Amino acid sequence: KAGVTQTPRYLIKTRGQQVTLSCSPISGHRSVSWYQQTPGQGLQFLFEYFSETQRNKGNFPGRFSGRQFSNSRSEMNVSTLELGDSALYLCASSPSTVRSYEQYFGPGTRLTVT
Amino acid sequence: GESVGLHLPTLSVQEGDNSIINCAYSNSASDYFIWYKQESGKGPQFIIDIRSNMDKRQGQRVTVLLNKTVKHLSLQIAATQPGDSAVYFCAENWSNTGKLIFGQGTTLQVKP
Numbered sequence: 001k002a003g004v005t006q007t008p009r010y011l012i013k014t015r016g017q018q019v020t021l022s023c024s025p026i027s028g029h030r031s032v033s034w035y036q037q038t039p040g041q042g043l044q045f046l047f048e049y050f051s052e053t054q055r056n057k058g059n060f061p062g063r064f065s066g067r068q069f070s071n072s073r074s075e076m077n078v079s080t081l082e083l084g085d086s087a088l089y090l091c092a093s094s095p096s097t098v099r100s101y102e103q104y105f106g107p108g109t110r111l112t113v114t
Numbered sequence: 115g116e117s118v119g120l121h122l123p124t125l126s127v128q129e130g131d132n133s134i135i136n137c138a139y140s141n142s143a144s145d146y147f148i149w150y151k152q153e154s155g156k157g158p159q160f161i162i163d164i165r166s167n168m169d170k171r172q173g174q175r176v177t178v179l180l181n182k183t184v185k186h187l188s189l190q191i192a193a194t195q196p197g198d199s200a201v202y203f204c205a206e207n208w209s210n211t212g213k214l215i216f217g218q219g220t221t222l223q224v225k226p
Contacts (some may be wrong), residue, residue, distance in 0.1 A: 004157070033212040042219060043158070043203065048212035056213040090157050094212055099215060101146045101207035105157025 001026055004106035006091050012112045018079040022108045025072050025093030030054075032074040034066060037088040037108070046089075049074055050097070052105055078111075088114045123136060126223040133191040135220045137204035140185065143205035148214065152201045156210045161189070161202075191222075199224045 005024045013019050025032050032047040033056075035064050045058040049068035066076040072093070078085055092103035127133045145166050146213065150158035157169075164171045166180045171178050177190040187204050201221050205214040 031212045033214070034169060035214075035216075043205075043214075043216035045213050045215065056211050058213070076203070092157070092212075098210070099163075100210050100212045101148050101205070102160050103158075103212065103214065105159070107155070107157055 001028075004091055004093050004104055006106040006109050007088075008109060009107065010110045010112075013081050015081055015083060015113055017081050018077060019111060020075055020077045021089055021091075021111070022094075023074045023076075023091030023106060025074070025091075026095070026104055029093035029095050029104070030072050031094040031097065032068055032072065033092045033094070033103060034074070034076050035090045035092065037090055038086075039075060041092070044067075046076065048100075054106065081113045083113050085111065087111060122220055123218070124221045124223065126225060127194050128225050129194060129196060131194055133178075133189075133194045133198070133222060135202050135204075137187040137189075137217050137223065138185055139204070139206050139217075141206055141208065141215070142182070142185065144208045144215075145210060146207040147178070147187050148205045148207065149176075149178060150203045150205060150216075151198075152203065152219070155199075158203060159207050171211045188193060194222075194224050197226060198222060 031050045033048040048056040051070045068074045088108040092105045149161040150165040152158040162173045179188045201219045204217045
């Protein structure tokens with residue numbers, strides 16, 4: 001099976017712009033979670049989607065949003081980018097609602113905000 | 115913010131030795147505790163999990179120990195190999211949702 005894929009892998013944006021990141025989960029996985037990884041804050045949970053519904057949300061401002069499509073693919077959007085949004089954004093999918101904590105991560109999208 | 119702490123940022127071991135990576139967690143209501151490994155340029159990779167009603171679980175070359183009395187979690191890697199070099203994160207989860215709370219990570223360096 002193909003792993004979790006994320007596009008684009010690298011992105012450079014200017015402060016104030018918006019960005020959309022895409023994630024394709026492993027085939028058959030219906031749960032998708034997003035994380036932000038920075039050297040200072042580590043890995044922080046953004047949100048989780050299951051069957052097109054947001055099931056959990058982390059402590060991020062409303063500028064961060066996401067959605068999931070009927071084919072389980074997910075996107076996250078960050079509006080009005082700030083310098084502090086520079087990070088590696090990781091998407092993870094899970095095969096089972098019984099073990100939602102067993103997540104398979106993609107390689108991430110490296111976002112740089114200048 | 116929320117976090118599961120790790121005791122040491124870096125651990126250096128000799129190839130063939132056993133490694134022990136420690137983690138302190140804060141939420142006594144967590145149901146599951148999980149270890150992930152992240153190699154350079156990759157996303158984290160699931161290693162092993164342990165449920166809160168257990169105190170020990172073994173996998174292939176890895177053992178996870180859970181001490182709920184002192185809220186401590188550890189990952190033991192037997193016969194550490196160069197391929198084990200990575201950053202190791204502990205994470206906690208409750209209610210079996212997709213929300214993981216990660217610790218800060220320990221970098222394991224394996225010396226040949």
